[in-house]
Amino acid sequence: MRDQNWHLTNRIAVLRAERKMTQKELAEKAGVSRQTIISIENKKYTPSLLLAFEIANALEVEITEVFAYREEE
């Protein structure tokens, strides 16, 4: 919520590319709009935990393989 210089990162674009899945497809599988996927990929805002799990499910990986919260840049 707070910690300076801790960053949420995500590997959605990479995982999508590996699976040749478009943003539209991922959005549909995760049950959200394409805008939502774009905004999360591009870090416009951070998803809810629920959506984070849905995205991981849609990509068929663990949530920790998609998102990380770590120090530094």
Add this chain to the structure above:
Amino acid sequence: MRDQNWHLTNRIAVLRAERKMTQKELAEKAGVSRQTIISIENKKYTPSLLLAFEIANALEVEITEVFAYREEE
């Protein structure tokens, strides 16, 4: 976001008890209000991914040890 009969579960209360940490203490460590912790423990709403990570950090465990998303009840 959607899937019927998939549930978000959390072990916050258990992990807190193990560590003899009060809701107030956890809230402070995670940087949110006590109300927020209560509401999440009692499933009034689901946290943001960021807060989920902060809570895991505060409890000194991996996010997957705190929260799970699974089928059934």
Add this chain to the structure above:
DNA sequence: ATTTTTGGTAAAGTATACTTTACATTTGGT
């Protein structure tokens, strides 16, 4: 038994996640 701490509810306000629509730019295929 009384005080203090802890967990809980409620309600009103603010911040932000998410949707929808519309349009612009880039990329890939032919």
Add this chain to the structure above:
DNA sequence: ACCAAATGTAAAGTATACTTTACCAAAAAT
């Protein structure tokens, strides 16, 4: 070069996460 698909931006509206305050009940401490 052209067309279609994929990615991106913007903006206005809705839903929900989170804050703050105040107050109540149960449990623990003294």
